[in-house]
Amino acid sequence: MTHPFGTEITDTEVRALFTTAHGWEARYKQLITLARQLPPLTDKHRVDANAIHGCESQAWLVAEQDAQGRWQFHCDADARIVKGLMAVVLAALSNKTSAEIAAFDMEAYFEELQLLNHLSPSRGNGLRAVVSAIKAKAES
Numbered sequence: 001m002t003h004p005f006g007t008e009i010t011d012t013e014v015r016a017l018f019t020t021a022h023g024w025e026a027r028y029k030q031l032i033t034l035a036r037q038l039p040p041l042t043d044k045h046r047v048d049a050n051a052i053h054g055c056e057s058q059a060w061l062v063a064e065q066d067a068q069g070r071w072q073f074h075c076d077a078d079a080r081i082v083k084g085l086m087a088v089v090l091a092a093l094s095n096k097t098s099a100e101i102a103a104f105d106m107e108a109y110f111e112e113l114q115l116l117n118h119l120s121p122s123r124g125n126g127l128r129a130v131v132s133a134i135k136a137k138a139e140s
Helices: 011-019 024-036 080-093 098-103 106-113 121-139
Strands: 059-065 071-077
Touching: 011 024, 011 080, 011 106, 024 080, 059 121, 071 080, 071 121, 080 106, 080 121, 098 121
Parallel strands: none
Antiparallel strands: 059 071
């Protein structure tokens, strides 16, 4: 399983994309575009053990740590907007060490992208659940 998030598409690239996206509709289109670049998980990975609880839609997370101590995260969801939000998170946290993940200020990142004020409370909670699940995997 490979994807461009955390390597070719990092938080710097996502910030640049969202800086030029004026208004919620433009940001929404960026999220959908990012979602399309996140490959779906296979049925083998879409199991309860990989489920992210706290999301309104069904969402899954698979984590792998490479020999250099960098984490690779793979996510999928049954809703495009959630998948796009996951892609934004993966751009920031994939291909990083546990220490880098712990140090990354996700709230400031979301604030800069101006995402949370346009999401329903349950979507915002779901997004935070994704971040919590990633941080929990990286701490283990």
